[in-house]
Amino acid sequence: MEENEGNNMAEGSRDSQADGEKMMKSWFSDNLISIIIVLALFWLIKKIVFGTQRRWFSYVMHLCTKDEFVQLEEVKKDHFASLSTIVSQDPQLRKQKVIKILEIGVGTGVNFPHYPDGSHLVVVDPNPHFQSYFDANRKKFPNIHSEGIIVTTGDKMEMISDNSVDVVVMTLVLCSVDNIDEVLREILRVLAPGGKYYFMEHIAEFDLKKHWLRRKLQDAFSWLWSFIFDGCRLNCDVLPNIQRAGFSSVDAQKYYAPVPSVIFDLERPNLKGIAVK
Missing domain, CATH: 3.40.50.150 (Vaccinia Virus protein VP39)
Known part of the structure; x- marks a missing residue:
């Protein structure tokens, strides 16, 4: 009985993990365009700031x-x-x-x-x-x-x-x-x-x-x-x-x-x- 309970807990944990991974993939899929835009904005800001840093420092x-x-x-x-x-x-x-x-x-x-x-x-x-x-x-x-x-x-x-x-x-x-x-x-x-x-x-x-x-x-x-x-x-x-x-x-x-x-x-x-x- 204890062995069955342990197996059930393990299976529940795997199911929970699988559900979490599905939710994560779904979230990334639904927000992929937004993520790309945010990353592009961060890259652009970094490029502008560091690209002009020496000019404004002088x-x-x-x-x-x-x-x-x-x-x-x-x-x-x-x-x-x-x-x-x-x-x-x-x-x-x-x-x-x-x-x-x-x-x-x-x-x-x-x-x-x-x-x-x-x-x-x-x-x-x-x-x-x-x-x-x-x-x-x-x-x-x-x-x-x-x-x-x-x-x-x-x-x-x-x-x-x-x-x-x-x-x-x-x-x-x-x-x-x-x-x-x-x-x-x-x-x-x-x-x-x-x-x-x-x-x-x-x-x-x-x-x-x-x-x-x-x-x-x-x-x-x-x-x-x-x-x-x-x-x-x-x-x-x-x-x-x-x-x-x-x-x-x-x-x-x-x-x-x-x-x-x-x-x-x-x-x-x-x-x-x-x-x-």
């Missing part, structure tokens, strides 16, 4: 940087002041008393004011939509010999020769890089012996006793920030990568940067320094 950065923020520019001025003391490894440039600078992630060209007169500037950026803003900006600095943007990422700079630049500059870029270590290897490759890498990056909050809430918010909103600002991560710490990259020396300082708006308070923790090949 415009957002243009809006954020078109007006000079004096306090931040003073920090940059101090950091880049030693550029004027560098002697080029290139004999021809050395005769002219100028240097060759490679800027990775040049964006709209906000660092032009801090480069010494006569500098030969090579720039790379993966976003081609920065070109018009960059061109408009470099016209204001005829004292800098600048080229158009080479559209590539910092880890794929094969077009730039080994040991060919005196200085590499990156400001607020490593936060958006997929492979930080590979970018640093490329920097070491293109730098001339004794060449210098100037960096300024926003990083994860480093004083967790005073600003633990900021760190929590960085972690919580990093995904959204990354979407809005083309891959920028709020909670990354790039100093360990720089320290182990193979530079002969790394002089770095963590500090709190002045920011132009409370909106950017999560980017206040910063890192600046100079690494020597």
Whole structure:
């Protein structure tokens, strides 16, 4: 009797499962057109959003940087002041008393004011939509010999020769890089012996006793920030990568940067320094 009851329960379960599968197939069959339309709409929205992301990101950065923020520019001025003391490894440039600078992630060209007169500037950026803003900006600095943007990422700079630049500059870029270590290897490759890498990056909050809430918010909103600002991560710490990259020396300082708006308070923790090949 117990065996019959068990068989009946098993058969009931199979029947119930079969009925469920029939209902599911029927639902899919009845709503197939609606499902296809919804999936097509999701695909179209994704295509539009991600297909135009770099275009509107370049415009957002243009809006954020078109007006000079004096306090931040003073920090940059101090950091880049030693550029004027560098002697080029290139004999021809050395005769002219100028240097060759490679800027990775040049964006709209906000660092032009801090480069010494006569500098030969090579720039790379993966976003081609920065070109018009960059061109408009470099016209204001005829004292800098600048080229158009080479559209590539910092880890794929094969077009730039080994040991060919005196200085590499990156400001607020490593936060958006997929492979930080590979970018640093490329920097070491293109730098001339004794060449210098100037960096300024926003990083994860480093004083967790005073600003633990900021760190929590960085972690919580990093995904959204990354979407809005083309891959920028709020909670990354790039100093360990720089320290182990193979530079002969790394002089770095963590500090709190002045920011132009409370909106950017999560980017206040910063890192600046100079690494020597």
